[in-house]
Amino acid sequence: MPTVLKIVNAALPLRDESRLYSLTAEDGVWTSVEPQEVEAPQVPGRVPIDRWNGEEAEPGRALCLDARGQVALPGLADAHMHLDKAFSLPQVGNVSGTLEEAVNNYASAAPAFTKEELRARIMRSALQAVSCGTTAIRTHLDFHVRHGREVALRTVEAALEVKEELAPYVSIQLFPMLPCYDLTEEAVETAAEALRMGATGVGGAPHISPRPEPEIDRLFALAERMACPVDLHADESDNPNVRTVAHIARRTIEYGWTGKVTVGHLCSLAAMTDKDAGELIGLIAKAGLGAVTLPGANLYLQGRRDRFPVRRGVTRVRELLDAGVTLATASDNIHDPFHPFGKGDLLQIGLITAYAAHMGSPADMRTVLRMMTEHPAAVMGLPDRGIEPGNDADFVLFDASSPEELFAMVPERRWVWRKGRCLKAAGGRAEWKVPALSQRWEDACERISFRKRG
Ligand SMILES: [Zn+2]
Incomplete structure (x- = not known):
């Protein structure tokens, strides 16, 4: 029966x-x-x-x-979280509120976090998201190879344990973020090991690097070797000249990897002229990149050096959608040095998206619902999540x-x-x-x- x-x-x-x-x-x-x-x-x-x-x-x-x-x-799909860092704010502060201080403070604190603490944070934040209606999560994972192989892999191990324990309740994808300022051979090999252990794909934040293009090439080479998807933090910056997404798009076209590459943030698009942004968005659409906006964290982190008028930093949501880009909205950080707020509730994030992107018409609200469900499912390569027979x-x-x-x-x-x-x-x-x-x-x-x- x-x-x-x-x-x-x-x-x-x-x-x-x-x-x-x-x-x-x-x-x-x-x-x-x-x-x-x-x-x-x-x-x-x-x-x-x-x-x-x-x-x-x-x-x-x-x-x-x-x-x-x-x-x-x-079931809601959260295409960009940082489960391992969630709820670390009591341990790792951020006085200036900038992205740079958050990156530096967290990197220095990382070696002291035990696997048990990381595991508990990942468990709590994943369940927090489930309790709000999320049944699929893609999380980026800090991967501090600089502090040694063991430190980098401990986060991956903790995440794999939670992923397995929660498998009946929520699908979790894991993207270790490769360091992009000193991407050594050892770092690449340790990431390959993480992928063999069960991590889903290659992550990173190449816009932080002084020479991002060769590093993007190496990340793509690793993804090709390991036959896995790529999900990069891209251009989380108020500087209109930061445009690593152009190189990511060109490589995606060369590799024929439409549907396999995702870019998150894209804040510099909001800082550049309409003409420049239009060209870049055209390239993103042509490459078929999946895109993710993180409006909670970016409203908080961006524009920190502006005097009034202060830019809001959230990417060009409507223009990306109008160009046909599959754009998801996602949680990003929860109560950590990058973002002190949030609770893994995609409806709350949807509301913030609607505010930040001026999307309040009846049609817009339905689009935002798709940005919490269908779009992230497509970005995450999870078909067949709709309420449909089968x-x-x-x-x-x-x-x-x-x-x-x-x-x-x-x-x-x-x-x-x-x-x-x-x-x-x-x-x-x-x-x-x-x-x-x-x-x-x-x-x-x-x-x-x-x-x-x-
Ligand atoms: Zn992120």
């Missing part, structure tokens, strides 16, 4: 908003997604979602829920009836599902429905807290 989940009266704003839908999943896979002629009436045995206590159906019986017109989105039943139900209500209210009440199983029901932090997650969450919060430790 398959395990059956039926949900009626679900709003699917990424599909057709004139109807409500009936959804059925068997053994964690959608088997039918049907528009309803009328709102389904209440019947005995069908539990209104806001009164459902999270109990599974009895064996052999379907679990039937009434979404009462609430919005269901595919796909895994990964989805989030929100206590909101429309995209307008979602962005206005940013509802805390959500029901998060992975493969047809409810991971977290509405309510506060004690509402985990999977005991194993509840225990891990409590342990991680015990270990990693906002309290400053000695």
Whole structure:
């Protein structure tokens, strides 16, 4: 007997908003997604979602829920996080609030972090994201080969352990960030080892290097050798002349790697003239680069040396979208020297995106929802995440009836599902429905807290 989940009266704003839908999943896979002629009436045995206590159906019986017109989105996908650094702010400060100080302070502190501490941070931040509705994460990982092979690989090991432990609940991709100021042979070989251990692809921030182009070439060579994707921090700078993305795009075209290369940040696009930016965006589109905007961190970090008017630093969201670039929005850092705020909630990040990019029209709000779901899934190479027959039943139900209500209210009440199983029901932090997650969450919060430790 398959395990059956039926949900009626679900709003699917990424599909057709004139109807409500009936959804059925068997053994964690959608088997039918049907528009309803009328709102389904209440019947005995069908539990209104806001009164459902999270109990599974009895064996052999379907679990039937009434979404009462609430919005269901595919499981959110966060294409750019730094799980290993999250919640490190009590240990690593940043007085100036600049990117440079954050990079330097974190790099000096890195050797002192034990694998256990890194593991707890990765666990807490990943679960934090899951609790908000995210079921796919791409995280960059600091990779301080300068401090020795062991320091670099300890972060990768910690991340691999969490990735495996959480595999039933969230897909995690790992991109070690190769150092771009002294990319030694040893660093490249250590990264190759990390990839053999199970890391997903090659990361880095070549715009930090004084000679970025040869370093980008070496990162591409490593990715070719290891047959893996590339995801680079690109041009996180207010300097309009910082344009490493041009070289990344040219190499992507040469290698024929459309769909395999992602660039994050692209802040200098916001600092240059419309003409220069237009040309560069054309090249990004031609190369088929996936792109990620990180508006929370960039609003915080960029423009630090400006006197008024102060630039906002967030990339040209609308122009990139208009050019046909697959642009995701993502969390970046959480409560660390790069960004003191955030909680891994892509809806919050979507709202910040809407503010930063002036995207508040009805059409814009729906585009922002795609930047939290379909676009990052494409960037991450994860097809088939939509609420469609044949796909895994990964989805989030929100206590909101429309995209307008979602962005206005940013509802805390959500029901998060992975493969047809409810991971977290509405309510506060004690509402985990999977005991194993509840225990891990409590342990991680015990270990990693906002309290400053000695
Ligand atoms: Zn980043």
